[in-house]
Every structure is written in structure tokens, then in C-alpha cells.
Amino acid sequence: MNKNNKTSNLRQQDPFLQREQQRYEKPLPSREWISQVLEQIGVPLTIKKLAKTLSIHRSEFDFFERRIKAMVRDGQAYINRAGNVCTAEKLALIKCKIAAHKDGFGFAIPLNKTGQKDLVLYARQMQGLMNGDIVTVRPSGFDRKGRQEGQVLEIIERANTDVVARVYMEHGVWIAVPEDKRLSGHIILEASAKQPSVQSGQVVVVKITAYPKAHHPAMGVITEILGNYADSGMEIEIAVRKHHLPHVFSDACLTASKKIPKTVRKTDLKNRVDLRDLNLVTIDGETARDFDDAVFAEKIGRNFRLVVAIADVSHYVPEGLAIDIDAYERSTSVYFPRRVIPMLPEALSNGICSLIPEVDRLCMVCDMTITSTGNIKTYQFYPAVMHSKARLTYTQVAQWLESKETHPLEKEINTLHKLYQVLSKKRHQRGAMEFDGQETQMIFNDEGKIERIEPIFRNDAHRLIEECMLCANVCAAEFLLSHQHPALFRSHLGPTTEKLATLQEQLALVGLHLEGGSDPTPKDYAQLFTQLEGRADKTLLQIMLLRSMQQAVYEPNNQGHFGLAYDAYAHFTSPIRRYPDLLVHRAIKAVLHQQTYQPKHSWQEMGIHCSHEERRADEASKDVENWLKTYYMQDKIGEVFEGTISGLTGFGLFIMLDGLYTEGMIHISELGQDYFNFRPEIMAIEGERTKVSFKLGDRVVVKVARADLDNCRVELLLISGGSKGKTARTKTIDSHNTKQKESKKPHQQKNKRAPLKKPIKNNTNKSKKKQAI
Known part of the structure; x- marks a missing residue:
């Protein structure tokens, strides 16, 4: 065979040709085949030469060029400075997301390579990059700590187009300082552009018109003025934009949500099990607004029957349509004090998919038989229709169990409690961890200011529901694995x-x-x-x-859940607020219909996306909580409190203040008349001359010196504390006098904050009962 014939046949040899023919009327060579041909040739080629090699007709060239550029965008290929196409595998190129640190360095997090560790990028490699950018990285050497370094070859996609910032006038030039400290460097506001009237110090949204380069800052224009920094609710507006949280539903999504029925229709009941006579109930926190799970238990001989009914969101949210597109983009609901950004429109989350009492609702059911020793003997999944008999709260159920008082649901609640005791015993035998961390809630006054911070005490009602949800989640994972159907599992690995x-x-x-x-x-x-x-x-x-x-993640490869001591675990119980649960529902339904669910995106891609969105939501919630707590401490400047050392770093101590559930910091230079050093080998900060040391768990007495809203940091001064017979400071105070307020200096007076338009008296945070480790 001559060379020309061999070249013309190359296109026909594409092993994925049939797949491409199903997708396109005039199929191009597949991405996999293009990479393979490049590797076989052994040298980089220009797009034109590569097109000729693959017999690309002149009329197809534009489409072929787009495919090559799409491969570059997805990290499958790289175009060098000479314009030649290279395979990413040959050059060991990795598509990564930039995670910048406020101190100038950063990490390149691989997006499409499992098992590949993050690559460290130092300041010189971070020049011109911004947090969240998608880049092509080539691994280089190792640093002194043994970490793999990376070299950024190309910026594929910019993550930041709009930045929330505070504006200031400096030397006649308006600059914008990003609220996200990971976006190092100021943004210069274009003098030629028409800027809206803004005051120095206000919070704005800036559209970037030119990205930073080696020696040039970013440029931008103001597109929105959010208001003054101390305005009520501003902390949430900043967090939403700082973390790029999708918070406005698309017009298509809102239009589709208006067509969602408000009640269950007769046509919806086809092929569903009727559970409307079963005494299913919901048990949630007092402030919960959406109810996505209901439970029922009964004794059958020596065994228990446990029914966990979950809102059938997948019935109302078909894949690929407007509501689903928005839901996937969000991947999770985000819970702030006084505000929720839901994954689904209200017509679904608080309407037809909320298992409110005394109305019919569609659900997906995990119906289990559990032995007296806590083993799940049998289980089955099926679609059903239910009719919740009551909306109960944790406090209410706990009081019933403690007081033994009679009520209409006494038999069912007592049976659930007996089952919980069995499952709890099994949990201990299994070796699952019992983490009793202290959760808190913020109580707000009519002006939107924190009145106090209260602890949330978990009771048997919390634990009862948690165990029921764990059972359903384990069954979901086993069901999908036993039928060899792909899904997203919740993987949690042990220590490295x-x-x-x-x-x-x-x-x-x-x-x-x-x-x-x-x-x-x-x-x-x-x-x-x-x-x-x-x-x-x-x-x-x-x-x-x-x-x-290690951090728990969503991924298609089941690796078990270390913290819960399960061989397999999947999230099934919260499809209203978690997209992975919705995917699990779709996969289970596909198996029940003897089909295979093939999502629009790859399972690996969806796992990475959902894990990222979950972390982003947590970071945003934490930002708001820290800001509110810092604001709460402003009117406590000068007061003295007792506390416990909760953290040690090279720059100081972190102190958890008694009764305030708020953390503050003492800088290492403020510990006394000595030079203090952090000694990680003994987990202590120790004075060179006095040998006075501070360790985790030590008790101290401190005074609130400053509440820095810009950095969300409460600064403390040490009054007494430290070991080795001496205190770092000689001043001591009586314990009964530790909260006496000292007079404030004028500059310590707190900023006045604009009141809310509507008084809010409590926290709207949903309980985290079902959010596993």
C-alpha cells in the first residue's frame, strides 16, 4: 500500500468512528483518534498538516480546527509557540484549576487525572494568574518539602470576569481592592470608561477588562454598586459574589418552574406503590422550610421494618432541561444565617417536592427489614405516593421520648427509638466514629444584629433520623453496585x-x-x-x-466511607438540596426499569464538579459566619473573658472564648516580655528566656482588643495564662470579674449598621442532620 492510500485510510481506522457517525451527519475524527495519530507520528504537527494527514476536506477544516482548539481547552492537546499541535500525554500536560493563596503562591489542582497530586506554584509562576483560572500545567521538579512543582504553559479559561471589591481613591486614581484575598493585587478602574457615582469605601462589582500580566495590574469598570460595607446583609452579598455562587435562576428555569403542578395528579400515580395509609412523618429542626425525608418503623416479629421515603425530585426535574441545568450548576443549596440559596426553585423545594403534612406527595422509597442485631436483612427501592401524617421537630420528639407522654404517634415514635438503639449499638460494633462537635446558631434582633450565639444540643431525635438516613444511603450504594450501574459514591478515605x-x-x-x-x-x-x-x-x-x-468527595469509583465505617456509601436522602442525590435517584430508577442511565456529562466530571461546589458553598457559609461573629465582637472591645487555646501557629494563639462560641487571636509578639517561638515538635509556643509555654487546651484570660472586619479577625490581649509556674503577664483577675466591661476609647466605637427592612428573629439555617462526614 502506498503512502497516499495509507494516509487516506487513517480516517477510516478511527475506532470511535461509529460513535461520531451517530452524533454528526458528517463526522470528524474523534479526539481519541487524533491523539493516537499524533502519538504514532511522533512529532508535533501544525493544524493544517494534521488535517492533511487525516484527509480533512477543505469544507471541514473550520470544524476540524474548532475540535483541535476544544481539545486544547480540555487539556487533551497543546499548541506550542511554533503553532504545532502536541498531545498532552506526550508532554505530560495536566489540565488544572488554580487555587491561589493570599501570600502569593498557589496550587494547580488536576481536573481530569485521578491519583495525580496537586502541584505547587510559587510567586513567579503565579504571575498573571488569578484564583480559579483553568490552565495547562507541566510537572517540573520537586521543592525542598518534596512537593511536585508545576510550570504553567497556557491559560485555558479565566475564572474571574466579575469581582466584588471595595473602591478607594489613591493619588487621583480609583482602585478596587478585591474582597477575596486570594485575588492578590489591586484592580485599576479605567479612567476613560464612564463609571457610576461611587463613594470611597463602598462595595462594588467590577468587570475585568484586562487581566494582570507580569508587571501590569488588572483593569476594570464598575458594573454594580452594592452599598456600604456595614449595611445589613452585605456580608452575604459579598460572599455570594466573592465565591461566584449562582444565586439568580435563569429565565428559562423560572418559566419552567411556573409550569410545575402544585398538587399530585392522578396520572402521576401510575406504577407507584400507595403508602398514603402508612404513618410516615417528617422530623426536622424548628426553622426548616423544606422537608425531603419522611420515616416510618414497625415491629415485625423480632425484626424491624424501616421505611425511608424521599421526595421524588427526579419526577419533576428531567435531565438536560432548564431546571436541571440550573440545579447542576449550583449542585447544592447554600445555607447562610437568615438566607438560603436553594438548588431548586421554590415551586419545587418548598412546594411540590416538600413532604408537608396532610397532602399527597410523590416519593422514592427505601423499604428495609432490619434484624434485632442491627443488620439490614433485605431492602427494596420503589416509587410511591405518600401522605405525611405530621411535621415533627427534634425538640418535640425528644420531649415525647423523655417524658413518656401519650400522643397519636406514640407507637411509631417509640418503635423508631427502639430501632435507633439497635442501630446505635451496631454502629459502635462497626467502628464508626462518634463526633460530638459543638454546633451553634446565631439569634438576631430586629435590626439584623446578632443578639447572642447559642449552642445546638443534639438529642436522640437527631441521632434517630441520622441512623435512618445512613441505612437508606448504604442500601442505595449496595443496590447500584450489585447491579453494576455507574453512579456517584460518597468516598471518604483514611489518613495519608x-x-x-x-x-x-x-x-x-x-x-x-x-x-x-x-x-x-x-x-x-x-x-x-x-x-x-x-x-x-x-x-x-x-x-x-x-x-x-482525607476530605470526603463524590466520585464514580467506590472507595468506601472511612469515617462511617462503610464499604460503600452513596447520598440518596436529600435530592432537594444535593445534586448527587438526584443522580442516585435517576440511576436507581433506571435499574428498576432495566435500563442504564447515561448522564450528559461523564461521571468523573460530575463528581469533580459536585465536590467543588460543595466546598465552595462551605467556604462561603464560613466567610459569612466569621464576618458576623467579628461584627458581634465589636461592642465587646475592652471586655475580659476566659477561654481555651484552640490553635497554635507560627504567628500566635487562637482562643475559643467561653460562652461566646467565637474565636480570637493573640499575636505571638503580645505573649509577654520574652521572645516566643512556635515549637511544632512539642505542639507548643514557648518563651526563650522564661520557658513559659502555651499548649492546646490551656486555659487563659484575655481582653478583646480589636474586631477587624476587613480580615474577619478578633484580636486579643493576654491577661493571664501559660504554664511553668509563671504567667506570661503578671496581671491577674478574679474569675467572677472576667466579663466586666472597660471603658471604650472613641476609636473603638462600633460602626452603626443599617436595619433590615423586615425584622428577623431567628436563624433560617437548615439542620445539618444528614450531611455525613
Whole structure:
């Protein structure tokens, strides 16, 4: 065969040709085949030469060029400075997302390579980059800490088009300072552009017109004035834009949501099990607005029957339509104090998909038989129609269980409680961890200011619902695995080698040891958790243990859930507020209909996306909470409090203040008449001359010196504390006098804050009962 014939046949040899023919009337060579041909040729080619090699007709060239550029955008290929196309695999190129640090360095997080660790980027490599940018990176050497470094070759996609910032006039030039500290460098506002009337210090949204280069800052124009920094609710407006949270539903989505029926129709009942006579109830927090799960239990001989009914969101949200597109973009509801950004429009989340009492609702059911020893003997999934008999609260159910008072649902609630006791015992046998972290809620006054911060105490009603949800989630994972159907699993891995070594060193300093050697099991962790009871540093040690494990993620490869001690785990119970749950529902339905669910995006891509959106929502919520707590501390400047050392760093101590559930910091230079150094080998900050030391869990007395809203930081001064017989400061105070307010200096007076338009008296945060580790 001559060379020309061989070349013309190259296109016909594409192993994915049939797939391309199904998608396109005039199919181009597949991406996989283009990469393979480039690798076989062994040298980079221009797009024109590559097109000739693959027999691309002149009329097809524009489309072929777009495909090549799409491959570059997705990190599958790279076009070098000479204009030649190279395969990403050949050059070891990785498509990454930039995670910038406020100190100038950053990390390149791989997007489409499993098992590839993050690559560190130092200041010179970060020049011209912004947090969230999508780039092509080539691994280079290793730094002194043994971390893989990276070299950024190309910026594929800019993440920041609009930035929330505060504006100032400096030397006759308007500059915008981003609220996101990871966006280092100021943005110069274009003098030639027509800017809206703005006052110095106001919060605005700036559209970037020119991105930063090596020695030139970014340029931009103001597109929206949000208001003054201390306006009520501004912290949420900033967080939403800072973290680029989708918060406005598309017109197409809102139009589609108006067509959603408000009641269950007769046509919806086809092929559904009728559970309307079953005493299913919802149990949630007092302030919950959407109810996506209902439970029922009964005793059958020695076994229990547990029915977990979940709102059938997938019935109303077909894949690929407007509501689904918006839901996937959000991937999760975001909960702030006093405000929720829902994943689904209100017509669904608070309407037809909310299991409110005394109305018919469509649901997906996990119907289980559980033995007296807590083992799930059998289970089945099916679509159903239900009629909730009551909307109960945790407090109400806990009071019923404690007082033994009679009520219409006494039999069902008592049976649920007995089942919980069985499941709780099984949980301990399994080796799942019992983390009793202290959750809090903010109580607001009519002006939108925090009146107080209260602890949330978990009771048996919380734990009862949690165990029911865990059972359903485990069954969902097993069901999909047994039918070999792809899905997103909730994977949670144990400690890495590095984190485990650090943890063992830290535990040794407080007289503890984690069993299991180099490969501890969940049961080893759970056993250590039990040893923390009664210790003053219990909460700090629990956090230390949790941080030693890897972060839970969504991924198609089931790797089990270390924290819960499950071999397989999937999220099934909250499709109103979590997109992965909606995907699990669709997959289960496909299996029930003996079909295979093929989503629009790849499972791997969806897992990465949903995990990222979850982290982004958590970061935004944390930002708002920290700002509100800092604002709360403004009128406590000069007051004295007792507290516990909750963290140690090279620059100081973090103190959790008693009764305020707020953390403050003492700078290392403020610890006393000595030079203090952080000594990680003994987990302490120690004075060179006095040998006075500060360790995790130590008690101190402090005074509130400053509440810095710009950096969301409460600065403290040490009054007394420290070990080795001496205190870092000689001043002491009586315990009964630790909250006496000292007179404020004029410059310490707090900013006045504009009142809310409508008084809000409580927190609208949904309980985190079902959010597993």
C-alpha cells in the first residue's frame, strides 16, 4: 500500500468512528483518534498538516480546527509557540484549576487525572494568574518539602470576569481592592470608561477588562454598586459574589418552574406503590422550610421494618432541561444565617417536592427489614405516593421520648427509638466514629444584629433520623453496585502517610496513641474517640483526628466511607438540596426499569464538579459566619473573658472564648516580655528566656482588643495564662470579674449598621442532620 492510500485510510481506522457517525451527519475524527495519530507520528504537527494527514476536506477544516482548539481547552492537546499541535500525554500536560493563596503562591489542582497530586506554584509562576483560572500545567521538579512543582504553559479559561471589591481613591486614581484575598493585587478602574457615582469605601462589582500580566495590574469598570460595607446583609452579598455562587435562576428555569403542578395528579400515580395509609412523618429542626425525608418503623416479629421515603425530585426535574441545568450548576443549596440559596426553585423545594403534612406527595422509597442485631436483612427501592401524617421537630420528639407522654404517634415514635438503639449499638460494633462537635446558631434582633450565639444540643431525635438516613444511603450504594450501574459514591478515605505520622506525634504529646500502626482502621479511630470523654481538650482532639483523614468527595469509583465505617456509601436522602442525590435517584430508577442511565456529562466530571461546589458553598457559609461573629465582637472591645487555646501557629494563639462560641487571636509578639517561638515538635509556643509555654487546651484570660472586619479577625490581649509556674503577664483577675466591661476609647466605637427592612428573629439555617462526614 502506498503512502497516499495509507494516509487516506487513517480516517477510516478511527475506532470511535461509529460513535461520531451517530452524533454528526458528517463526522470528524474523534479526539481519541487524533491523539493516537499524533502519538504514532511522533512529532508535533501544525493544524493544517494534521488535517492533511487525516484527509480533512477543505469544507471541514473550520470544524476540524474548532475540535483541535476544544481539545486544547480540555487539556487533551497543546499548541506550542511554533503553532504545532502536541498531545498532552506526550508532554505530560495536566489540565488544572488554580487555587491561589493570599501570600502569593498557589496550587494547580488536576481536573481530569485521578491519583495525580496537586502541584505547587510559587510567586513567579503565579504571575498573571488569578484564583480559579483553568490552565495547562507541566510537572517540573520537586521543592525542598518534596512537593511536585508545576510550570504553567497556557491559560485555558479565566475564572474571574466579575469581582466584588471595595473602591478607594489613591493619588487621583480609583482602585478596587478585591474582597477575596486570594485575588492578590489591586484592580485599576479605567479612567476613560464612564463609571457610576461611587463613594470611597463602598462595595462594588467590577468587570475585568484586562487581566494582570507580569508587571501590569488588572483593569476594570464598575458594573454594580452594592452599598456600604456595614449595611445589613452585605456580608452575604459579598460572599455570594466573592465565591461566584449562582444565586439568580435563569429565565428559562423560572418559566419552567411556573409550569410545575402544585398538587399530585392522578396520572402521576401510575406504577407507584400507595403508602398514603402508612404513618410516615417528617422530623426536622424548628426553622426548616423544606422537608425531603419522611420515616416510618414497625415491629415485625423480632425484626424491624424501616421505611425511608424521599421526595421524588427526579419526577419533576428531567435531565438536560432548564431546571436541571440550573440545579447542576449550583449542585447544592447554600445555607447562610437568615438566607438560603436553594438548588431548586421554590415551586419545587418548598412546594411540590416538600413532604408537608396532610397532602399527597410523590416519593422514592427505601423499604428495609432490619434484624434485632442491627443488620439490614433485605431492602427494596420503589416509587410511591405518600401522605405525611405530621411535621415533627427534634425538640418535640425528644420531649415525647423523655417524658413518656401519650400522643397519636406514640407507637411509631417509640418503635423508631427502639430501632435507633439497635442501630446505635451496631454502629459502635462497626467502628464508626462518634463526633460530638459543638454546633451553634446565631439569634438576631430586629435590626439584623446578632443578639447572642447559642449552642445546638443534639438529642436522640437527631441521632434517630441520622441512623435512618445512613441505612437508606448504604442500601442505595449496595443496590447500584450489585447491579453494576455507574453512579456517584460518597468516598471518604483514611489518613495519608504524612498526616498519620503528624497525628501520632501530636497524640504522643498529650499522652495518647492511635492503634493500627501504619494502617489504622475506623475502629482504631473510634476506640481513640472513646478515650477522649471527660478531657478538657476533647473537642480540639476530635478536630485533630478528623483533620488527619482525607476530605470526603463524590466520585464514580467506590472507595468506601472511612469515617462511617462503610464499604460503600452513596447520598440518596436529600435530592432537594444535593445534586448527587438526584443522580442516585435517576440511576436507581433506571435499574428498576432495566435500563442504564447515561448522564450528559461523564461521571468523573460530575463528581469533580459536585465536590467543588460543595466546598465552595462551605467556604462561603464560613466567610459569612466569621464576618458576623467579628461584627458581634465589636461592642465587646475592652471586655475580659476566659477561654481555651484552640490553635497554635507560627504567628500566635487562637482562643475559643467561653460562652461566646467565637474565636480570637493573640499575636505571638503580645505573649509577654520574652521572645516566643512556635515549637511544632512539642505542639507548643514557648518563651526563650522564661520557658513559659502555651499548649492546646490551656486555659487563659484575655481582653478583646480589636474586631477587624476587613480580615474577619478578633484580636486579643493576654491577661493571664501559660504554664511553668509563671504567667506570661503578671496581671491577674478574679474569675467572677472576667466579663466586666472597660471603658471604650472613641476609636473603638462600633460602626452603626443599617436595619433590615423586615425584622428577623431567628436563624433560617437548615439542620445539618444528614450531611455525613
